[in-house]
Amino acid sequence: MNAARTVHRTSLVAAAAAGVxxxxxxxxxxxxxxxxDETDYAKASGGPTGQYSCGSSTGVTICFKxxxxxxYVKDTxxxxxxxxxDWYYSNSMRTGSCVNKLTAGTWGVCNKNFxxxxxxxxxxxxxxxxxxxDDGDSFSVYA
Numbered sequence: 711m712n713a714a715r716t717v718h719r720t721s722l723v724a725a726a727a728a729g730v731x732x733x734x735x736x737x738x739x740x741x742x743x744x745x746x747d748e749t750d751y752a753k754a755s756g757g758p759t760g761q762y763s764c765g766s767s768t769g770v771t772i773c774f775k776x777x778x779x780x781x782y783v784k785d786t787x788x789x790x791x792x793x794x795x796d797w798y799y800s801n802s803m804r805t806g807s808c809v810n811k812l813t814a815g816t817w818g819v820c821n822k823n824f825x826x827x828x829x830x831x832x833x834x835x836x837x838x839x840x841x842x843x844d845d846g847d848s849f850s851v852y853a
Contacts, residue, residue: 746805752818767846
């Protein structure tokens with residue numbers, strides 16, 4: 711694992727810990743079963759069109775279309791794991807996952823509303839019933 715990847719995973723863990731502390735501090739705020747404080751389940755869709763940025767890992771391809779704040783997730787391997795796009799703002803406490811629990815080979819999409827002109831980091835990740843399995847190289851995009 712390279713140093714940049716280690717730093718990224720450390721940032722993800724720190725952001726997740728901050729989300730847990732926030733959930734404990736605010737009565738009635740439920741924590742997500744996946745990464746971060748926002749979990750969205752992807753709706754079936756076609757793949758991304760137009761301008762977008764993508765990343766992939768074993769069993770997962772994710773793309774982000776900044777002009778529409780759309781996160782696309784494709785489960786590329788029939789292995790029983792959920793494919794997800796974990797994301798976080800580099801200068802914000804906002805974090806989350808777009809989870810594709812659809813059939814393997816199917817694109818799913820999550821429609822987000824990100825603040826403009828901020829860097830958003832994405833990580834293609836696999837989960838087993840909400841438990842982290844593995845991930846790939848992260849990438850960043852201006853939202």
